[in-house]
Amino acid sequence: MDFNLTEEHLMIRDAARDFAQTELLPGVIERDNAQTFPDELVRKMGELGFLGIMVDPKYGGSGMDAISYVLIMEELSKIDASASVMVSVNNSLVCYGLEAYGNEAQKEKYLTKLATGECIGAFCLSEPEAGSDATSQRTTAIDKGDHYVLNGTKNWITNGGRAEIYLVIAQTDKHKGSHGINAFIIEKGMPGFDIGPKEDKLGIRGSDTHTLQFNDVKVPKENRIGDDGFGFRFAMKTLSGGRIGIAAQALGIAAGAYELALKYSKERKAFGTEICNHQAIAFKLADMHTEIEAARMLVMKAAWDKDQGNNYDMSSAMAKLYASKVAMEHTVEAVQIHGGNGFVKEYHVERLMRDAKITQIYEGTSEIQKIVISRGLIKE
Ligand code: COS
Numbered sequence: 001m002d003f004n005l006t007e008e009h010l011m012i013r014d015a016a017r018d019f020a021q022t023e024l025l026p027g028v029i030e031r032d033n034a035q036t037f038p039d040e041l042v043r044k045m046g047e048l049g050f051l052g053i054m055v056d057p058k059y060g061g062s063g064m065d066a067i068s069y070v071l072i073m074e075e076l077s078k079i080d081a082s083a084s085v086m087v088s089v090n091n092s093l094v095c096y097g098l099e100a101y102g103n104e105a106q107k108e109k110y111l112t113k114l115a116t117g118e119c120i121g122a123f124c125l126s127e128p129e130a131g132s133d134a135t136s137q138r139t140t141a142i143d144k145g146d147h148y149v150l151n152g153t154k155n156w157i158t159n160g161g162r163a164e165i166y167l168v169i170a171q172t173d174k175h176k177g178s179h180g181i182n183a184f185i186i187e188k189g190m191p192g193f194d195i196g197p198k199e200d201k202l203g204i205r206g207s208d209t210h211t212l213q214f215n216d217v218k219v220p221k222e223n224r225i226g227d228d229g230f231g232f233r234f235a236m237k238t239l240s241g242g243r244i245g246i247a248a249q250a251l252g253i254a255a256g257a258y259e260l261a262l263k264y265s266k267e268r269k270a271f272g273t274e275i276c277n278h279q280a281i282a283f284k285l286a287d288m289h290t291e292i293e294a295a296r297m298l299v300m301k302a303a304w305d306k307d308q309g310n311n312y313d314m315s316s317a318m319a320k321l322y323a324s325k326v327a328m329e330h331t332v333e334a335v336q337i338h339g340g341n342g343f344v345k346e347y348h349v350e351r352l353m354r355d356a357k358i359t360q361i362y363e364g365t366s367e368i369q370k371i372v373i374s375r376g377l378i379k380e
Contacts, residue, residue: 005071012064012068016075019048031172031206035198037082042162045083046117048075051090055099055115059107062115064239066303070248074299077252078259081355082206084252088245089158090114093363094121095321097167097183097238101226105310110185120183123185123242124154124212125235130370134233135178139214141170143329146223148184150192156362156367160210161195164188167232168214181231182287192217204352240313241310242363244302247319250327251295257327257334257352258288264338264347268355277308281337288330295323321369324359331356 120190139152173180335342
């Protein structure tokens with residue numbers, strides 16, 4: 001067992017760290033306030049290869065492994081989780097979904113644009129009445145021979161307004177349950193496809209989240225991914241990889257808050273000494289460091305499983321469950337260590353605390369991760 005990163009991995013991590021410090025840090029507070037993220041920064045992430053990290057270079061990707069992906073995700077998330085969620089969704093839900101399960105024509109038409117960052121994608125599974133209970137899809141896709149007709153509503157869609165390409169899950173045959181579900185590639189601008197207003201959120205406010213409406217949207221049959229009825233398994237398989245990305249995001253949020261708290265505790269004085277010399281603070285730092293390192297091990301293990309071709313349903317669920325818990329708990333501690341300053345935007349930790357919460361909710365709540373883990377244990 002080798003815990004060292006390779007030279008290449010270290011270079012990739014440093015490149016992501018450098019980009020986060022020089023490009024993402026300036027303006028991160030303003031973007032959070034204004035709920036915006038400039039196209040220019042998305043373009044730069046594309047140029048650096050961050051939007052198609054694991055995609056084969058023949059489709060414009062960077063051809064890197066999942067370890068590289070989580071290293072990049074951690075570094076971006078330390079500074080700006082709104083940027084990293086775009087990276088995570090585009091890489092592990094959209095690009096991976098198309099590369100692993102799309103046909104050659106779909107990859108040529110869509111994957112290259114997505115992997116280079118020419119456009120970005122969105123993954124549309126959640127509905128007003130089907131979030132955790134993903135088999136209860138109300139969006140319908142009726143088979144009309146050479147095309148399907150889609151009707152329904154999707155909620156809380158990350159990149160909902162910015163995306164150009166949407167992978168949409170819908171029910172084709174209700175009687176077949178999860179085997180009657182399909183996944184489709186939908187393009188922005190298709191008649192009947194409407195994008196609702198941007199949600200006003202607690203965290204990751206730079207990332208745009210929308211409700212999407214499908215009213216008699218005509219989708220050519222060649223836009224279905226995989227065989228008829230493959231959509232639910234497509235969503236589950238894709239989300240397993242997505243959870244590695246979100247676990248790495250949670251890890252980065254926790255590590256970013258910890259680094260700020262450690263630095264602050266070495267500068268801020270109280271009772272005649274730097275506050276890190278008080279055991280009340282020192283023990284918080286010890287707990288934070290230990291649990292963040294444990295989360296990093298789980299994230300790395302899940303990424304390693306993916307790189308080895310092992311099943312990673314359980315390891316990704318464990319990584320997300322634990323890293324998101326660590327992110328939530330330790331961003332709260334980072335605010336506490338900062339005292340009154342922690343409550344003020346310019347110290348960054350309050351934003352990280354707000355950003356942490358979503359990692360326990362999206363791409364499967366913590367409760368869903370426990371279902372996946374416990375079912376896996378019982379099956380073993
Ligand atoms: N890989 C392949 N197939 C899978 C799978 C996986 N990871 N998970 C489930 N399946 C298959 C099952 O094997 C089953 O197939 P069979 O009927 O042939 O046995 C089918 O899919 C249905 O699975 P299951 O019976 O386990 O479905 P449930 O309704 O019990 O739901 C959970 C399973 C809860 C795990 C699923 O609904 C889920 O992950 N929900 C959360 C969704 C989510 O993450 N939402 C967030 C949206 S993205 S922000």
